[in-house]
Amino acid sequence: VARTANPLLAEQRRSQILEAALTCFQKRGFHQTSMQEICAAAGMSPGALYRYFPSKTDIITAISAADAQARCQTIAKISSEELIDRLVDYAERFVAKGKKFAPMIADIMAETIRDPELAIRMRAGYAPMHTLLVKLITQGQARGTFDASLEPERAARWVFGTVDGVTMRCVMLPSAYTRVMGEELRALLLRLLAPRGVAVAAPIAKPKPSRVPRKETV
Amino acid sequence: VARTANPLLAEQRRSQILEAALTCFQKRGFHQTSMQEICAAAGMSPGALYRYFPSKTDIITAISAADAQARCQTIAKISSEELIDRLVDYAERFVAKGKKFAPMIADIMAETIRDPELAIRMRAGYAPMHTLLVKLITQGQARGTFDASLEPERAARWVFGTVDGVTMRCVMLPSAYTRVMGEELRALLLRLLAPRGVAVAAPIAKPKPSRVPRKETV
DNA sequence: ACCTGAACACCGTTCAAGT
DNA sequence: ACCTGAACACCGTTCAAGT
Numbered sequence: 001v002a003r004t005a006n007p008l009l010a011e012q013r014r015s016q017i018l019e020a021a022l023t024c025f026q027k028r029g030f031h032q033t034s035m036q037e038i039c040a041a042a043g044m045s046p047g048a049l050y051r052y053f054p055s056k057t058d059i060i061t062a063i064s065a066a067d068a069q070a071r072c073q074t075i076a077k078i079s080s081e082e083l084i085d086r087l088v089d090y091a092e093r094f095v096a097k098g099k100k101f102a103p104m105i106a107d108i109m110a111e112t113i114r115d116p117e118l119a120i121r122m123r124a125g126y127a128p129m130h131t132l133l134v135k136l137i138t139q140g141q142a143r144g145t146f147d148a149s150l151e152p153e154r155a156a157r158w159v160f161g162t163v164d165g166v167t168m169r170c171v172m173l174p175s176a177y178t179r180v181m182g183e184e185l186r187a188l189l190l191r192l193l194a195p196r197g198v199a200v201a202a203p204i205a206k207p208k209p210s211r212v213p214r215k216e217t218v
Numbered sequence: 219v220a221r222t223a224n225p226l227l228a229e230q231r232r233s234q235i236l237e238a239a240l241t242c243f244q245k246r247g248f249h250q251t252s253m254q255e256i257c258a259a260a261g262m263s264p265g266a267l268y269r270y271f272p273s274k275t276d277i278i279t280a281i282s283a284a285d286a287q288a289r290c291q292t293i294a295k296i297s298s299e300e301l302i303d304r305l306v307d308y309a310e311r312f313v314a315k316g317k318k319f320a321p322m323i324a325d326i327m328a329e330t331i332r333d334p335e336l337a338i339r340m341r342a343g344y345a346p347m348h349t350l351l352v353k354l355i356t357q358g359q360a361r362g363t364f365d366a367s368l369e370p371e372r373a374a375r376w377v378f379g380t381v382d383g384v385t386m387r388c389v390m391l392p393s394a395y396t397r398v399m400g401e402e403l404r405a406l407l408l409r410l411l412a413p414r415g416v417a418v419a420a421p422i423a424k425p426k427p428s429r430v431p432r433k434e435t436v
Numbered sequence: 437a438c439c440t441g442a443a444c445a446c447c448g449t450t451c452a453a454g455t
Numbered sequence: 456a457c458c459t460g461a462a463c464a465c466c467g468t469t470c471a472a473g474t
Binding site (some may be wrong): 006045046047048 | 459
Binding site (some may be wrong): 221222223224227262263264265266269 | 437438439440441
């Protein structure tokens with residue numbers, strides 16, 4: 001017996017809930033937001049909401065999946081020359097949004113570590129981004145932009161880890177440093193990826209990146 | 219009027235509570251642990267507990283402060299030659315403990331981003347570690363172990379960000395990669411810090427680090 | 437001064453009852 | 456089929472009452 005007879009309505013309700021929940025989570029955080037608040041924002045009763053999401057965790061899981069997809073699209077159509085600029089852009093936007101988004105990301109991290117099944121879904125969500133990064137790094141190596149002796153898979157993991165680590169630290173412990181974070185991250189990525197002949201130790205003048213305005217969940 | 223007449227008792231109660239809470243948080247996570255559980259583990263009533271910690275958040279704050287101190291001591295008495303080994307050691311231990319500790323760290327991150335006052339305390343807690351890192355990097359530069367053209371302050375921030383980012387990612391999305399994480403992190407840190415003349419792009423044979431057994435909160 | 441434990445307002449979730 | 460909203464068990468926190 002079908003739980004929902006009208007798939008279109010169901011899909012509409014789901015996105016209605018997700019949108020409401022995202023707004024609430026950004027305002028007050030995952031654990032601080034009550035289901036009642038989400039219900040009010042979505043304009044429906046608890047009973048109705050639980051018809052579409054069996055738990056509060058399932059809501060943040062869905063949001064996180066949508067975000068992974070959005071992040072992947074952000075770097076989907078760029079060339080290897082733009083890679084570092086786009087990553088720095090992403091980091092700067094993330095830090096600028098700061099308190100609005102980051103706590104939710106940390107909540108998702110905690111949930112992901114705790115729930116192995118969610119971790120599997122998350123890995124699947126990030127896989128396309130990893131593949132893309134590997135492709136871009138390989139391209140960059142062919143062009144001579146990146147160090148040809150790097151193992152692309154490994155370099156991709158480096159890039160992921162450093163971008164996430166640096167931005168999270170910056171949001172978590174804001175200081176005067178926040179202003180130069182983007183420039184420092186660029187220098188870091190250059191030092192990691194650039195051919196060894198290129199001098200990248202000294203601070204590097206930051207080219208004004210062409211800001212691509214982009215609708216992102218996070 | 220003094221809130222506590224017996225400072226010794228108060229200190230004993232506080233550590234009694236912290237120890238109980240740490241056990242609970244590691245078992246089930248911050249948000250999943252109820253105050254009743256902590257009370258039971260600490261062997262006292264809610265009223266008694268709230269005498270020493272005015273809120274649940276204050277408990278995790280205290281735990282986090284103790285951890286920052288422990289981490290700082292971990293690298294307090296080492297030379298610049300050992301730096302990378304110790305950092306990789308730390309990362310490997312953290313990943314090994316995995317699900318037991320990491321979710322709590324993520325919870326602390328979320329809380330730190332949300333609460334600016336907590337962020338200030340956290341920055342203060344990490345400051346000695348940053349100072350130490352700068353000192354070790356400067357030493358390494360003098361010895362020729364590290365690239366002399368690096369700005370030590372910046373390099374220290376790089377190291378912090380990369381170690382945290384790589385380890386968190388590894389815990390969050392465990393995979394076959396977990397096995398080689400330590401070796402990859404070592405290569406990453408070497409590429410960041412080593413003099414540019416040294417070839418560090420290829421995988422590097424991992425010297426068996428002398429494991430210093432160490433009692434750490436996290 | 438220090439502690440107990442019932443009580444308070446509120447949480448995530450369920451389910452009988454409506455349409 | 457889809458929704459409402461009262462009800463349930465439980466949460467973090469408080470506070471009158473004990474010693």
